[in-house]
Amino acid sequence: MLYKTFKGGIHLQTNKATDKKKIKPLPLPERVVIPVSQHTGKPSTPIVKLGDKVKTGQKIAEAEGFVSVPQHSSISGEVKEIAHYPHPVLGRDALSIVIESDGKDKWIKRKKHDYTKLARSEIVEIIKNGGIVGLGGAAFPTHVKLSPPKEKPIDTLILNGAECEPYLTVDHRTMLERTEDIIKGAKIIMKVLECDRCIIAIESNKKDAIEKFKNLIKDERIEVFTLKVKYPQGEERQIIKACLKREVPSGGLPMDVGVVVQNVGTVCAIYDAVHRDIPLLERSLTISGSGIKEPQNVKVRIGTILKNVIDNCGGYADGVGKIIMGGPLMGIAQYTDEVPILKATSGIIVQTEDEVSIEEEQPCIRCSRCVDVCPMRLLPCEIANYAEHHNFDKCEELDIMDCKECGSCSFVCPAKRNIAHLVKFAKNEIMSKM
Amino acid sequence: MEEKLTVSISPHIREDISIRRIMYSVVVALLPALFFSIYIFRMKVLTIVLLSIGAAVGSETLCQYLFKRKITITDGSAVITGILLAFNLPPDSPFWLPIVGSIFAVVIAKQLFGGLGYNFINPALAGRAFLMASWPKIMTHAWEIPTHGTLSGIDAITSATPLTVLKEAKGILADPLSSAQSIATAKQALFQLGSKTSLSNLFFGSVGGCIGETSALFLLIGAVFLLVKKYIDWKIPLSYIGTVFILTLFIPTGINSLFHILSGGLVLGAFFMATDMVTSPVTPKGRWIFGIGCGAITVLIRLWGGYPEGVSYSILLMNCATPLIDIYTKPKKFGVVKKKATTEENTKEKERLG
Numbered sequence: 001m002l003y004k005t006f007k008g009g010i011h012l013q014t015n016k017a018t019d020k021k022k023i024k025p026l027p028l029p030e031r032v033v034i035p036v037s038q039h040t041g042k043p044s045t046p047i048v049k050l051g052d053k054v055k056t057g058q059k060i061a062e063a064e065g066f067v068s069v070p071q072h073s074s075i076s077g078e079v080k081e082i083a084h085y086p087h088p089v090l091g092r093d094a095l096s097i098v099i100e101s102d103g104k105d106k107w108i109k110r111k112k113h114d115y116t117k118l119a120r121s122e123i124v125e126i127i128k129n130g131g132i133v134g135l136g137g138a139a140f141p142t143h144v145k146l147s148p149p150k151e152k153p154i155d156t157l158i159l160n161g162a163e164c165e166p167y168l169t170v171d172h173r174t175m176l177e178r179t180e181d182i183i184k185g186a187k188i189i190m191k192v193l194e195c196d197r198c199i200i201a202i203e204s205n206k207k208d209a210i211e212k213f214k215n216l217i218k219d220e221r222i223e224v225f226t227l228k229v230k231y232p233q234g235e236e237r238q239i240i241k242a243c244l245k246r247e248v249p250s251g252g253l254p255m256d257v258g259v260v261v262q263n264v265g266t267v268c269a270i271y272d273a274v275h276r277d278i279p280l281l282e283r284s285l286t287i288s289g290s291g292i293k294e295p296q297n298v299k300v301r302i303g304t305i306l307k308n309v310i311d312n313c314g315g316y317a318d319g320v321g322k323i324i325m326g327g328p329l330m331g332i333a334q335y336t337d338e339v340p341i342l343k344a345t346s347g348i349i350v351q352t353e354d355e356v357s358i359e360e361e362q363p364c365i366r367c368s369r370c371v372d373v374c375p376m377r378l379l380p381c382e383i384a385n386y387a388e389h390h391n392f393d394k395c396e397e398l399d400i401m402d403c404k405e406c407g408s409c410s411f412v413c414p415a416k417r418n419i420a421h422l423v424k425f426a427k428n429e430i431m432s433k434m
Numbered sequence: 435m436e437e438k439l440t441v442s443i444s445p446h447i448r449e450d451i452s453i454r455r456i457m458y459s460v461v462v463a464l465l466p467a468l469f470f471s472i473y474i475f476r477m478k479v480l481t482i483v484l485l486s487i488g489a490a491v492g493s494e495t496l497c498q499y500l501f502k503r504k505i506t507i508t509d510g511s512a513v514i515t516g517i518l519l520a521f522n523l524p525p526d527s528p529f530w531l532p533i534v535g536s537i538f539a540v541v542i543a544k545q546l547f548g549g550l551g552y553n554f555i556n557p558a559l560a561g562r563a564f565l566m567a568s569w570p571k572i573m574t575h576a577w578e579i580p581t582h583g584t585l586s587g588i589d590a591i592t593s594a595t596p597l598t599v600l601k602e603a604k605g606i607l608a609d610p611l612s613s614a615q616s617i618a619t620a621k622q623a624l625f626q627l628g629s630k631t632s633l634s635n636l637f638f639g640s641v642g643g644c645i646g647e648t649s650a651l652f653l654l655i656g657a658v659f660l661l662v663k664k665y666i667d668w669k670i671p672l673s674y675i676g677t678v679f680i681l682t683l684f685i686p687t688g689i690n691s692l693f694h695i696l697s698g699g700l701v702l703g704a705f706f707m708a709t710d711m712v713t714s715p716v717t718p719k720g721r722w723i724f725g726i727g728c729g730a731i732t733v734l735i736r737l738w739g740g741y742p743e744g745v746s747y748s749i750l751l752m753n754c755a756t757p758l759i760d761i762y763t764k765p766k767k768f769g770v771v772k773k774k775a776t777t778e779e780n781t782k783e784k785e786r787l788g
Contacts, residue, residue: 010449012447166447237768237769241768247768247769247770248769249769249770250767250768250769250770251769252769320439321439321440322439322440322441322442322446323439324444324446326444328444328445328446328447329444329445329446329447330444330445331444331446332444333439333440333441333442333443333444333446334439334441335439335441336439349446351446356440356446357446357447357448358440358442359448362453362506362509362550362551363548363549363550363551363552364551365453365456365550365551365711365712366551366711366712366713366714366716367456367711368667368711368715368716368717371716371717371718371765372718375768376767376768376769377765377766377767377768378765378767379716379717379760379764379765381716382716382760398764399767402767402768402769405444407444407445408445410445410448411445411447411448411449412449412451413448414451414452414453414455414456415453415551416448416452418443420443420444420445421442421443424443
């Protein structure tokens with residue numbers, strides 16, 4: 001059978017060893033480090049002082065402007081420090097609020113909502129106050145996505161359950177374990193967007209999730225689409241192309257073609273925020289890779305230190321070489337394991353020393369494998385060659401800014417050139433001059 | 435955390451592929467044709483190929499040593515250059531010929547431009563063109579007809595290649611001063627060339643020709659291997675051979691199209707030399723244009739040029755056009771969709787014009 005997909009992309013060994021492992025809630029951490037910036041947009045501003053007692057779910061930092069979200073305490077206890085701590089995404093120390101647990105996990109008062117009785121703007125406000133961001137990895141504030149301007153009506157909501165990165169199985173497990181909640185969450189979003197079509201897009205290697213959705217969906221507005229297993233199928237633009245054959249215009253957003261894409265985990269978070277009044281203070285993630293003794297899916301409070309999570313998974317295997325936050329294709333290598341789990345941390349992959357690929361770069365032989373796989377239809381090899389010689393004008397001419405940094409080009413390069421690295425470097429240089 | 439962590443930019447996994455593997459796969463793909471060539475032309479061919487490879491690898495080492503570059507002879511690219519150059523030589527070449535050719539190919543066409551990845555023309559073909567210009571007699575005359583396995587008996591007979599026969603026969607027919615007898619011989623020759631026996635000889639390789647171009651069959655075996663492995667792109671050979679086929683179908687050439695495809699170095703050139711990654715375009719559209727251009731120039735040279743064969747020059751010429759082709763065939767990036775309005779406007783315009 002031919003499954004829906006896009007042109008280009010790469011076929012990977014999926015290594016989804018943890019897809020049969022239930023998401024296990026980890027014990028409460030003794031201490032959490034919550035950076036004020038865990039999202040795309042302006043960092044939030046702390047509203048607590050040293051020594052303040054906080055409850056679980058209490059707002060501890062307020063959003064700054066529209067494209068920003070607040071932070072909440074993920075445990076109950078005392079604010080011990082407001083200082084700079086290692087940040088797993090920014091790669092440097094960033095302002096964080098450190099809370100020490102009192103071990104009681106005392107929650108703030110919550111009230112349940114019935115979304116059908118809420119106005120659209122009220123739902124968006126709840127989502128914003130819940131500090132919800134895209135949980136797939138990009139961490140874009142969800143309420144912004146759910147507030148498209150009037151002139152851009154949305155006709156389709158796509159729930160992204162592709163999970164195309166190897167090793168990661170957390171979305172798969174979430175779809176199996178919280179199927180009903182995802183469907184309910186989808187209905188909430190459809191109400192907000194006033195759209196009457198929802199597609200749940202899942203790669204064909206998650207047959208059980210596809211079946212479960214098909215059995216449980218009682219609403220004809222919601223369909224399940226089976227997608228081909230291919231990377232980067234879960235990339236917003238590629239999943240829209242696969243499902244609807246629409247291409248998001250260069251420099252535009254999905255809303256320009258009448259689509260909003262939400263990760264299935266985010267939909268669960270929206271459901272929790274609206275139905276149960278729980279802000280985003282915990283998330284599930286995959287802990288995997290040969291450097292981990294017991295690979296599994298866990299549910300942790302935001303701000304838990306990575307090292308503690310690993311310790312709860314039986315610890316490291318011998319000869320740890322690299323710790324990656326996120327998937328192996330787009331994840332970020334960490335220089336320390338003393339970093340907190342963020343809202344958008346979808347997994348931790350630990351590679352052993354002999355798995356770490358450090359190969360010498362050779363000159364480009366123009367084999368065009370990167371051109372064939374580039375999902376944005378760019379010329380990665382040429383862009384990389386210009387970037388290497390700091391010819392950024394040429395890079396821009398070759399549409400470097402359209403690159404989504406999926407890394408397919410570096411993956412297939414026989415000369416082991418760090419194409420994606422050069423592209424990121426050039427993009428940074430270009431942005432800093434803007 | 436005791437261990438030292440590696441920090442690098444994503445992606446953190448790489449495909450199990452290398453330049454070396456691609457290059458040695460090409461070498462393996464050339465082996466069937468080489469073994470067949472040794473079988474029909476005997477051990478002399480092996481000596482020529484080994485001398486050619488030796489000179490290519492040796493001069494690459496020396497160049498990289500003198501230029502203080504990293505010695506990269508193990509990547510296999512010099513080996514390919516050596517084999518391909520030898521494949522383009524007559525089987526009874528003097529032993530200094532492959533050596534001179536390989537040195538020119540590697541030193542002048544490759545290393546002086548910066549080594550692997552920076553050369554703008556195919557080194558082996560550059561070497562062949564150099565030999566062709568310098569010693570045309572040795573390169574084009576005195577072909578040996580394969581003894582076809584009878585290792586003991588028949589002495590090799592000197593004869594022209596099928597394409598040379600074609601060119602000469604057509605020359606006789608075109609010349610008003612030709613005698614009736616020579617015209618009859620020429621017509622006879624053309625008839626024989628286009629016959630089934632002649633075509634099957636071309637396919638299985640019992641005709642005069644260069645070391646590597648005698649048997650289309652054994653070249654195709656290697657080509658299929660490379661195509662299945664996706665180490666070469668099918669677009670270039672298909673458009674190249676397709677163009678030659680279609681052009682010779684419609685232009686009266688005095689002989690059928692199949693003869694044009696199977697004769698000379700077309701199969702060798704289309705699958706193993708035009709597909710050279712470094713010197714062919716990287717864009718999908720560009721590869722079509724490259725193949726079509728090679729095909730058109732080949733036919734042009736074969737029919738109206740001074741040489742009987744045009745494969746190597748056509749590829750060399752298109753190599754030079756490659757940077758230009760790449761610039762003008764940049765793929766349409768994702769997210770640049772034709773406006774729906776244009777089709778609507780078109781229909782409206784049509785309606786208006788009635």
